[in-house]
Amino acid sequence: MLLPFLVIANDKVSKNATNKQELIWFVEDKAENKHLLDENYEISSPSTYIERLIITSLQKYNIIVKRSSSSRISQSIKDQNNVCTANRANTKARRAYSLFSSPQSFYLTHKLYRYKGKRPLSHALLNEKGQIKSLSHIFKVYPNHTIGIAKGVSFGEFLDKQISKLEHEDIYYLGGTNRVTALESMLYSERFDFLLALPIDMEPTEKQKQQLEYYPIAGAPPYLIAHINCSNSDLGKKAIQDINLILEQLYQSPKYYKAHQKWFSEKELSLLQLYLKQRFTDKTYISKD
Structure with missing residues (x-):
């Protein structure tokens, strides 16, 4: 069931969207996501804040926002070719049927x-x-x-x-x-x-x-990395490419740094940056400038 604010926000995104490809964006049905698209509501969670930025930046799509449970979202990604969702762990089981973006946000594990x-x-x-x-x-x-x-x-x-x-x-x-x-x-x-x-x-x-x-749990990765997850289809691939371009810009923006700064000390941010460089590339994901 769509909440009223989601319907209103979706109407904003959908105006003049006649020729745009429809992308169903599932939001996990939990209280923390209630104000996802309410621009008058300040979001403290890094992932939800960044999810809002991504949805509002995907202007080339007619985005339909729906709320559902995690298990139903997974099934929809399997069954449909135009579904995306955010804040997902990139696991082997999920990679078997879907596509993942670059890192969306980071958490202490x-x-x-x-x-x-x-x-x-x-x-x-x-x-x-x-x-x-x-x-x-x-x-x-x-x-x-x-x-x-x-x-x-x-x-x-x-x-x-x-x-x-x-x-x-x-x-x-x-x-x-x-x-x-x-x-x-x-x-x-x-x-x-x-x-x-x-x-x-x-x-x-x-x-x-x-x-x-x-x-802490021995052997657990020090950070949980959230990603955008989309259908494994031509449209899903295109959406992931566009999302990655947005993320590339966000990584270097003050907004991205500020979103994580609320939950990481300066020392923790430095350790996170070191971890990411060692695990991925020398790319800087979180920058003050």
């Missing part, structure tokens, strides 16, 4: 959160760097504990593989439009013992911070 631990976390869970050895190792040490995980989304190939090895009864899955805030609230109300979440999604109060613990 998922951490394992614990709240109000009655005892210190067992050292048997941690390696010498203070990292969780693996998600499955948690339940060898704490067999009666549970972990909260968002339903129907990808955590990136590394963590997806670790999650697949967990027993179903050890996981508290939650989907729906408010799953991000709901999972955090459920951790604080002790509905489960651990939560796997992005730091950007955690908004504890000052009091909650005092009892909130978080741990």
Whole structure:
């Protein structure tokens, strides 16, 4: 179901679009995306802010914005030749049926959160760097504990593989439009013992911070990279090419830097830039100038 603001925004994009190719742009149906195309609403998430810039820059297409669940979006990309969506992990499974853009935005990777631990976390869970050895190792040490995980989304190939090895009864899955805030609230109300979440999604109060613990997962990439994902078709290829051109310009813009600066310190931005140069090329993705 389209929200009113999406219909209005889409009307703006669609004016004089008779001869434009139609591109269906799916937005994941969660509360954080509610104001995606409302220009009067300031977006703090780097990926959503950049997604808005890309949609409004794709003037050569008649963009139809629709809201849906992550699983239905994946199926639509498989079944239709004119579908795109943003903020997706680039995984081998998805590459088998779809196309990905250059990096859209960057996040500090998922951490394992614990709240109000009655005892210190067992050292048997941690390696010498203070990292969780693996998600499955948690339940060898704490067999009666549970972990909260968002339903129907990808955590990136590394963590997806670790999650697949967990027993179903050890996981508290939650989907729906408010799953991000709901999972955090459920951790604080002790509905489960651990939560796997992005730091950007955690908004504890000052009091909650005092009892909130978080741990990195050994072997997990330090950053989660979001991409635009489109149908594997001639139109999808064309859209990806146009999106990449927009991204190339955005990488060097103050807007792109500012979007990430809200969630990374100057030191963290420097480390991110170094990581990207080592993994990809000497291209600068995030620049002050």
